[in-house]
Amino acid sequence: MKDFDDSPIVRNGNSLILAYDHGTEHGPVDFEPMPESAEPKHVFRVSEHDAVTAIALQKGNAEYYRKWQEDTGKSGAPLLVKLNGNSNLAKREDYYSPKQCSVRYAVEELDADAIGYTMYAGSIHEDEMWKEFREVQEQARKYGIPVVMWSYPRGKGIEENTEYSGQKDPEVVAYGARLGLELGADMVKCKYPGEQRDWEQLEDVVGEMKTVMSGGSKRSDKAFLEDVNATIEVGGNGLAVGRNIFQREDPESLLDKLEGVIFEGKNPEEVTE
Numbered sequence: 033m034k035d036f037d038d039s040p041i042v043r044n045g046n047s048l049i050l051a052y053d054h055g056t057e058h059g060p061v062d063f064e065p066m067p068e069s070a071e072p073k074h075v076f077r078v079s080e081h082d083a084v085t086a087i088a089l090q091k092g093n094a095e096y097y098r099k100w101q102e103d104t105g106k107s108g109a110p111l112l113v114k115l116n117g118n119s120n121l122a123k124r125e126d127y128y129s130p131k132q133c134s135v136r137y138a139v140e141e142l143d144a145d146a147i148g149y150t151m152y153a154g155s156i157h158e159d160e161m162w163k164e165f166r167e168v169q170e171q172a173r174k175y176g177i178p179v180v181m182w183s184y185p186r187g188k189g190i191e192e193n194t195e196y197s198g199q200k201d202p203e204v205v206a207y208g209a210r211l212g213l214e215l216g217a218d219m220v221k222c223k224y225p226g227e228q229r230d231w232e233q234l235e236d237v238v239g240e241m242k243t244v245m246s247g248g249s250k251r252s253d254k255a256f257l258e259d260v261n262a263t264i265e266v267g268g269n270g271l272a273v274g275r276n277i278f279q280r281e282d283p284e285s286l287l288d289k290l291e292g293v294i295f296e297g298k299n300p301e302e303v304t305e
């Protein structure tokens with residue numbers, strides 16, 4: 033197994049993954065605040081910023097991205113192919129994210145630098161997702177490609193357990209991260225616990241495995257940088273972020289600042305001076 037720190041999606045031990053799978057997960061509504069972002073090429077261009085260590089795309093956009101690179105000669109960021117995803121349109125008994133891209137296709141046809149898989153532990157479909165993840169993880173090891181787990185515990189198991197206050201409960205977030213470690217992910221993407229900010233629990237349970245925070249809904253530069261800084265301070269390794277980047281008029285300006293906080297050990301005050 034290769035050292036994950038040598039992966040192109042990691043820089044100085046940390047990562048900034050530009051997530052752009054929202055058209056699948058939430059639908060075009062996420063592009064309304066910045067209509068240009070509905071055009072994938074707009075976001076592909078944003079991924080050219082030095083701070084971006086990977087762009088996370090569903091299969092269709094990943095094909096489009098490779099074609100855009102070929103047509104324009106632009107380098108873009110390393111490609112992380114999201115293997116599963118689900119829409120807001122389906123009605124299910126509980127959370128489940130079906131797989132629509134194989135590891136083989138991601139690696140052999142799309143030349144992916146990494147793959148991603150969403151795991152909804154706590155759903156009644158958890159067992160099925162564990163089985164799928166097992167296959168994904170073992171295939172990934174065969175190809176020597178890193179696996180990022182979007183670990184979002186949610187569903188009936190969480191909702192019906194009175195000890196948990198919801199999917200952003202720090203204990204739930206920590207449990208999700210720990211699952212990533214135990215199931216063989218190289219990096220886990222966690223929901224940001226928001227106001228609860230008790231990341232220490234997370235640091236204690238993941239050992240050396242890398243964790244990145246999800247961005248969530250758009251907020252001010254200042255508030256966002258503070259959240260990212262809090263994550264880095266407790267040993268988190270950066271971000272897998274979508275809306276807080278592509279919903280901005282000038283994403284480059286925030287990316288400049290994030291570069292300082294995530295990769296250069298600067299605090300929010302230093303990068304906004």
Ligand code: FBP
Pocket residue numbers: 051052053054057058182246247248249272273274275276
């Ligand atoms: P954001 O930074 O915009 O929150 O994106 C992170 C992400 O994990 C995306 O990859 C995904 O589309 C979305 O959040 C899923 O969010 P949820 O399932 O909580 O609605």
